[in-house]
Ligand SMILES: Nc1ncnc2c1ncn2[C@@H]1O[C@H](COP(=O)(O)OP(=O)(O)O)[C@@H](O)[C@H]1O
């Protein structure tokens with residue numbers, strides 16, 4: 001058992017939005033690991049960061065991703081920082097991984113003031129720029145499919161990917 005596809009990319013790439021739309025088009029379930037982490041911790045992500053720190057969040061993230069890669073059969077969206085973990089990158093190797101790419105201007109528009117994203121709560125534009133530069137090679141290294149999302153509506157991106165995933 002394995003996910004139909006795992007969706008990666010920086011905050012604002014549209015992993016949650018497009019992932020949901022791909023799952024709907026393919027008629028499979030959707031899950032976001034951020035949601036699994038919140039369920040397990042019993043609180044929203046900003047509170048996990050605030051109360052327990054980023055390391056605890058990353059540990060929960062590692063564990064939830066490992067479990068979902070083993071047993072979930074729908075479309076799985078990861079949080080933007082999940083690929084920082086070398087073990088997670090290794091675990092993704094046998095999977096179909098979609099990298100939703102986005103350039104800084106669109107990403108900044110989409111995350112706004114960073115509400116709900118604790119890493120972006122101070123100076124979202126500069127932080128996002130730094131995160132995207134640091135992580136871009138890591139997203140590319142795990143991707144089996146890469147799709148640019150700039151100036152394109154989620155419905156169009158999802159339709160393209162659903163078509164690709166159906167035949168592959
Ligand atoms: N292709 C897109 N074009 C315009 N807005 C988008 C697009 N993809 C996502 N969004 C919007 O950007 C915001 C962040 O999307 P989200 O799916 O949460 O991204 P991620 O999970 O990658 O951080 C949401 O408000 C969403 O509606």
Ligand SMILES: O=C(O)C1=C[C@@H](OP(=O)(O)O)[C@@H](O)[C@H](O)C1
Nearest residue numbers: 010011012034079080081117118
């Ligand atoms: O980039 C990151 O390190 C994070 C991205 C978030 O998910 P999105 O990429 O869906 O915003 C969420 O996992 C957490 O706030 C940390």
Ligand SMILES: [Mg+2]
Nearest residue numbers: 015016034079
């Ligand atoms: Mg998301």
